[in-house]
Amino acid sequence: MTSQSAPRTARDFARIELTRAILEAARRHLAEVGPGELSVRSIARDLGMASSAVYRYFPSRDHLITALLVQCYDESAALVEAADAAVRPDRLRQRWIAMTLALRAWALDNQHEYALLYGSPVPGYAAPQDTVGPATRVPQALLQLMADAEEAGTVLGAPTAPLSRKERAALAPISASVGRPISDERVLRSLTGWALLIGGLSLELFGHLNRGVLDYDLNFRCLVEQAADDFGL
Amino acid sequence: MTSQSAPRTARDFARIELTRAILEAARRHLAEVGPGELSVRSIARDLGMASSAVYRYFPSRDHLITALLVQCYDESAALVEAADAAVRPDRLRQRWIAMTLALRAWALDNQHEYALLYGSPVPGYAAPQDTVGPATRVPQALLQLMADAEEAGTVLGAPTAPLSRKERAALAPISASVGRPISDERVLRSLTGWALLIGGLSLELFGHLNRGVLDYDLNFRCLVEQAADDFGL
DNA sequence: CAGAAACGAGAGCACCGCTCTTGTTTCTGT
DNA sequence: ACAGAAACAAGAGCGGTGCTCTCGTTTCTG
Incomplete structure (x- = not known):
């Protein structure tokens, strides 16, 4: 140290x-x-x-970047968690919206930092162990939301074919990390939500929506609202 | 030239x-x-x-990178389109699966190229006009699939609140690019699908699933299958 | 066949990450 | 209190980068 x-x-x-x-x-x-x-x-x-x-x-430069990585993961995760905590816990949909909007707001204000976290890895750089804790805070927050949804007894949106045993096994480490019972279907939903969130932000911030979407704010809002529908939030 | x-x-x-x-x-x-x-x-x-x-x-180096960008966009899009074409047009779900698996296969075989296309933009680099055509081929393929789904009369999975007038306006350029009637809800669905696809691949290839998901193949398959459910494919 | 245009190679500029050496300052054990 | 050890800041230097300029050569064209 x-x-x-x-x-x-x-x-x-x-x-x-x-x-x-x-x-x-x-x-x-x-x-x-x-x-x-x-x-x-x-x-x-x-x-x-x-x-x-x-x-x-x-x-080395890489060590400096690692420190920045940790700082940015923590900074963005803190905002997401704060946005989550500011909503009444049983307003599940509103919590999802608040968290995603919070991450987007941070990403818009810190575009290079977002690129550092979620863009292509820096040249010869391999993220060391120090970063994994901070890096999992945002997906963990999503997972906790899904676990709350499960406790509240909400039903998932579209019907899903049940997962196979092997598929369930592949998700085991994540399920275990939640700390309370959660169905594999919901775990998968949080992964979907996370992927959609990062995908939506990356497409927007890395310029893939340039010709096409006119109003980025509105577009992102539509994306997460629709996801909320799909997730039964 | x-x-x-x-x-x-x-x-x-x-x-x-x-x-x-x-x-x-x-x-x-x-x-x-x-x-x-x-x-x-x-x-x-x-x-x-x-x-x-x-x-x-x-x-300049940037011009060289631009040429690579175009080449890689075209190469990956060709594979996606070929995978799409190899399936009977009315097997909508299977087409979605085939296209997403095709892009993932290409991305796994060409990780740096994937990073070039969908990762953070290269340092001082701003993509010129030449790249936008090739870059839109994949999302266009997804849009065409959704238009086919609309013609086939499939119903979207989860119920969605109707889009506002402003939201519809924001999507107008995309709707127009399809070349045939398509509902704004379905346009939004293709955007969701694209974001989910790129998000899922970026999370996987950029190392965000390292501790957590055990079987990447299976995880990706679950993601796109579930998306197919949500999209009513 | 002469002039113009395109070419390949080399030197050079300003920058980069990183290392090594040198001389100085600060801490620590006796 | 003081000597030895440790940490420090600064500079020179190494090999790398993108890019430019010059120079002598080759190729095309009127």
């Missing part, structure tokens, strides 16, 4: 402070240039230090 | 041949390194020419 517990000495304090400053500058750059062109050198210039000094705090 | 009609002279011939060779080498590299690290220099090395010579044929 980079910082051990408390800043005992002045040096410790300076270290965590500079680490924060570097990350902050990186994030500031990310607002303008996109993940692929994030440059350690320009960040260092921005902070008035030699580029080699940055490597005292982040051993 | 790069080549005007016929290769009249030996030089013309050499030019289109070399252009093709460069593109081919670029594509070969793309199978291994990912769009962001495609390097003009390494492609030139691969062909045994000076990097500056490549710029006689593609004025």
Whole structure:
């Protein structure tokens, strides 16, 4: 780890402070240039230090990106969770709408960050273990919504052919992560919802709707409303 | 344009041949390194020419990427269309399954190419007009399927609240592109289907299902089967 | 057959991630 | 208190990138 517990000495304090400053500058750059062109050198210039000094705090550009990844996952997930919590728990449909709109709002405000999280992986980059926790917060929130829907006894929209044993087995780790009983059909529904959400946002933000859809806000709203219908919310 | 009609002279011939060779080498590299690290220099090395010579044929790296973009859009769309055509036209559900499986198969075989098409845009890159035609072939195929479903008189799965006038207006360019009558609800369904398809593939290929889903093949199949149910196919 | 156009190759510019060395500052054990 | 160890900032440097410019050669065209 980079910082051990408390800043005992002045040096410790300076270290965590500079680490924060570097990350902050990186994030500031990310607002303008996109993940692929994030440059350690320009960040260092921005902070008035030699580029080699940055490597005292982040051993490589990838480590810096990992830190940004975690920060952005957490930031967006916090917004989604907050939007969820702001709605009465039994208003299931409204919660779904609120969560999806929250993620879209964040994505629109932080397009390069969205690309970092859900776009193509950065060049030679393989996400380390640190990111998986934060990365699962949003899909977990969707899962919890579905579990609530199951407890409330809502019926799924369209009739679905029952899943085979093998199909159920493939979803086992997810079902187990919910922490309470949930049918495999609902687990699958949350996956669908997640895929639809990310797909819709990616198509919009990566420019695939350019010629075609005129009103992006309205289009996204239609998408999630229709999904709510399908999910029986 | 790069080549005007016929290769009249030996030089013309050499030019289109070399252009093709460069593109081919670029594509070969793309199978291994990912769009962001495609390097003009390494492609030139691969062909045994000076990097500056490549710029006689593609004025910039972005132009080269554009050519790859078009090629990949066309290649994947051709597979999707072929899969569609291989099924009896009135087997709507089977056509949907075939098309989605075809795109997934291509994406799995060409992961970097998929990232190029549907991942985050390449750094400073803005897709020019040339790419929009090929890019719309897949969503167009989905739209045509939905139009066929409408003609066949299938009913949509879950009940949907009717779209508002503004919502219908936002979809107008797409409806018009179908070339025959289609309800706005079905247009919206194709958008949902497209978003779900791209979202599902992106989540899978960009590593978001790593811990969770055990069997990717099965999971994707479940996704599209369930979507077929929702779409009333 | 001369002039023009296209060509390939090389040097060079400014940038990148990253490493190594050097000299300085700060902490720590005795 | 002080010496040794550890952390630090800065600079030079390596090999890579996209791209430009120049220069000598080849090919086409009027």
